[in-house]
Amino acid sequence: MIRLQHLRFGFLSPSFIVYVTLGSSVLFFITLCIYRRFFHPLAKFPGPVAASLTEIWKWRSILSGRHPFDLQELHEKYVSREGTPDKNQFPGDVMRVAPDELSFASVQAFRDIYGHKTTGKERFLKSDAYDNEEPRVSSVRDPTVHASQRKALSHAFSARALRDQEDVVHEYVDLLIKQLANFGAGGLKPINVTDAYNWLTFDAIGDLSFGEPFGALESGSNQWVKLVLDSVITQGLESRFKKWPWLKLFIRLLLGSRKMQEWKKNSAEYTTLSREKARKRMEMGDSLKRQDFFGHLIKKGEVGQEYLVGNAQLLLAAGSETTATSLVGTTWYLLKNQDCLRKLTDEIRGTFTMMDEITGDSTARCQYLHGVIEEGLRLFPPVASGLPRVSPGALVDGQYVPAGYVVACETYSLARDPRYWVNPGSFLPERWVGQGFGDDKRAFQPFSNGPHACLGSNLAYLELRITFAKIIFAYDLELVSQDIEDWNRACSSLGLWRKPALLVKFHPRKFA
Template identity: 40%
Template sequence: MGEPILNFVRVFTAAVVFGLLYIFSKVIYNVYFHPLAKFPGPKWAAASNLFYVFGWTGGRWAFIVEDLHKKYGPVVRFAPNDLDFSTVDSYQDIYGTATKGRKQFLKGNWYNQGPGGTRSLVMSNERDPVKHREIRKLLAPAFSSSALRAQTAFVLKYVDMWIEQIKKHGGADEGINIEEWYNWLTFDIIGDLAFGESFGAVENAKGHEWVPEIKRGIAEGQLIDVFRRVPLLRYFPSLVRGQRAPTHRLANSKRSRDLVEKRMKSGSERADFFSHITKNKELDLSLPYLTGQANMLVIAGSETVATALAGTTYYLLHTPRALGRLVQEVRSSFIRCKDINGDTTQSLPYLNAVISEGLRIFPPVPAGLPRVSSGDTISGYAVPAGTSVSTSFWTTTRSPSYFSSPRSFCPERWLDRDHPFWEDRFADDVKDASRPFSIGPRACIGLGLAELEMRIILARLIWDFDLEGVNGTKELDWEESVTMRMLWEKPALWVRRREVVR
């Protein structure tokens, strides 16, 4: 063997040995000497990011974290520099507004990433709290009470069309996949509000091609954090549950950009989101910026609402008592379907309790939203500055520490004590443990619209139809069938409708 080859072998061997020694020493440090070494959790989760990477991309992360909390308690270390909490106090500590002597926890660098590795221009991803506050203030008119009243007409228009399509298609023996139909409806509503035009899904009783693209783009978003933690996997994305490179997010961004450009050129004064945004001359009205906001609106305004509606419908179909009480309230409260709107549904206590319970038992965003600790305490635990921290929405909202019968669908827990359906067993429930829209300065800006949509859609569905689960829906185990890809991927939910005769 020649001298050059021997030298190469020696160098290569030395590099491998030093590499292995580095990895070994890093593992030992992470497990035993890291500032977070005192916090409970699996040792191999503390050793490297691989536990998190494969759990996060495996589709069951929310359930994995819940099991970790059951085993280790209210705070769990699930990666070398990451802690997750399952206490109601941690919501305020992590996501709340800054107070005297306590800094606001900032978003980490995960939120910097836009499609294709570009810097994200979405308001919800802005890490600087001052800039975020300024942008949110400027966008607020698009989500104000007066704007919401104007937007109600858009919601009612598509709900009316949706109900008529269900009358045509929902009576067959096989029924309809209402999970899919919810997506069509919310997608059309947000399309009209964001871009000034419908996607035609409800009108054609057929999903728009962009709907599955958006879902795949959301799923690909998981890879951003994976590649940040384990850069080598960027070159082998198929090692992570067969994922491919995140191309759908780029395609979605391009589609949004084209629609935004078309909407801006139209010069329309209709009462949609962009009519409010473009009136404000202080905003950055560049095409990339508006495209970023449009992407946020489409995902947050369609997929999350559709998920909440699908989950709530599943639990209603599997809880006859709750479904019967909802039917009784809705059908005794209105004379005509035209009387069902945002204002009238707001005064229906059981309907609103059903929505609150649906959001509690199946929150559309199940995983904790990471923040960077400023060095303050969280739920009484001293957490070093720079630690990535989160509260598991899924675990906390389903904890027996905060709710009686936490895994049961019980809208009654949200009623006032003088309501005839109130039950004393819920007297000690800690309702603040359910925070499906988060809290503090980063709470969902579209909360009002989401609740408006859910109230009107569920009320109209219950007013017009008796619903029955078919094609396996009665036997379906929802929790075993869903997977988590940033948001939820849900199974088909087949229902057959029977029109109510009046």
Template identity: 35%
Template structure:
């Protein structure tokens, strides 16, 4: 048996090795691989030479380490240097958070695809406070004031740009949609394309479409409820997709009428999961950006591609059909297609995102509300009384919608932004430039400093003039120039669907053990959970 004998312990004095440590720690914060990789490679090669020739760890039984052993040692030195820097020398090292989140992006990447991100990040905020370091270069906030600081225009006129690590796309998506555009000017251009579709005039046309499909849904539920319990989550999905299908493509998916899920709808979750996996893999290493299509599960990739191709087919069919009596989403976009330089893939991307964002979020609100109304009979009876009394403004209905979007936000994560060069103040704290920041919406709306009894479903809090809750901590449609363009349409759709459901039916959950928060995984948006419900049509006049 032999032992290690160390000679000339001056390895750390080597300028090249010191440069290697600096490059290795800076690498994760840069996407310029052409700059970093040669430097890192050169540093490793010199480190091998130093270890082999100048430090010369030696076995008693042999003169030198073998090259593979030296290579392993050098890699560990690089990794240790990287982790040491992130923990103790990084500009964010003074911010609270778990050590395993500070040393690597792996923790946060795993959190994204785990399905439990809302609860995981909330737990960190409850332990460490309203600002938490969740990755080497990223901070999560849960305070009310951070919303305005991060997402609205600064006093200097600047707007924090989106973090491309979250909004990345690959060739499957073909063209950017409004939510994936990083450049502020390009995003403003995209919103200009969408704005006519969400004007007050357009909203009147959209209301007719919503009422038509809402009435069809009520008939379907009334008829099918005689056969046994219904999965209302599926029914809500049908109607929201049918509405958005007609508004985007000029024709519905026919799900409510056929009472089955269209193939396009069935692939939407795979598309969302694909995006989540893409963002997670890119976080682990920028080198994975070009390999995302190879690394995500094959079935997920196939379904995502099928979703995109189906979207394009629907768009081409709509363009070929020409204008009808009523304008749909494509009508407004086609009016300025040539002026804005849009091709078929742009139309596909915009329409696909509109349907994905509008339908799934509204379905989440409807399903979550059904659960909470069944679990809170007092609220259900009060809401039913207001609706059946045909109150003019329905204030309690409005409060109920506000409260369900607070307790179960349809977008339950933080939308990341990059702090401008030179640094800025967020929530009264100076944040170094280049740092990724976000307000974690789930943590913000469940922060006891913002809302009393945050886990209790209490719509009255939105009506009580003496209530001290900080309502600015709940922003389901975001704030500022990148806020949701379709929020007025979403509000109109939710009010119509909820009013009709409560006016026409009584219902109760089949599974008394169902816990909506515990049993609803979230991967960017809520994944599907069966909401089996006994529905009882009421005799109304």
């Protein structure tokens, strides 16, 4: 029998083990890259080479804040165009943006991915990108559970509820009108409307959701905004870290530890403040004269506190920052297109003789106002990136996507595609008035579609109509931030838009 103690393993030195480990790792990585590039089920789809090999390309694009722009430019490069060699091979507008993920940009793809389930077809369920520590209706992947929770909340956004909510919207829009004069010294000082619109929407959603405002319009405070923005990106990253631990190191190298710590700190503070808001609202019980959004959530006693906190965060982010984004983006486009501003001013001041005449119903009849709002939403959608879904093994715009792979359709790219829009980069409210220009408006999806469409879209339209109508009725606007040549490119997208200051002077209207 060979005695093992007499065998010599001197060649197994620490340095040898390190070399073998490194060599094996490199060999494994090279093999993995070869597989992903040439033999992977998604290998046939076009896209950046780097994106087909690792997730790094996608995350670098996301963290740069340029992801919607990168995808738009790439779709223009890889998308099928008449007469191109790829036309027959890839009739659908699709490219590979990660080893296991495809990005689409076509009307049919949007319908296939997000539309209502049809007979004989399985649904495209939400990907694990929606996972959150605090459960909420937006993160539920099970269609039956989601439908039940959505139904409980949908009463808060019914036509009847909207009529009750209109008084609250008027209250805070009127306060905004007053504060524009106060903070702007009657038109002498410019106001940063990026902040001012956030004051409005946070106070309105605070009252509509929890029965009390944040006091932002009174104080001019914007403390919640950065917390919301940092929370959105942090919560999205935390779910990814569980799947790809290396991503945390990559982000630290790309952005630095200080930025990550700042995001995490603000996210934790946002959770704490949301928890406090939820607690205070639960203590109020049924004492409110008006049923708020949160009241619909706490009707059932079996709902857990973490679920309430998660939905408190959802209501605040979805009901404030997105509407403020639409307000400021549309304001920039109006001020950069003075003919459009004059037409809107003529319509508002020709329709209403006093502020009290401005209501949800009366503004709904203002066709040019409608066109301005729709065009602002088209060019600067509140959420620019596609919403990730998992393929059940189905056709998307004629292309078969195997089960388990992630797909998304890019709303930003769709809204600027010349196949669907006449002069897609121009701000033309007239395209929404009457017959318009013959655009294919199926490519307009700012609030998504299907069973996961935004519940609050009608409330958002109400806020947008009343706010613009009252501001245009009361003030003549002057753009001070003349240095911003392209509003969209001046912004960055990290889940939600991060917007620069937009300085505007509000000159009180002179009545004849």
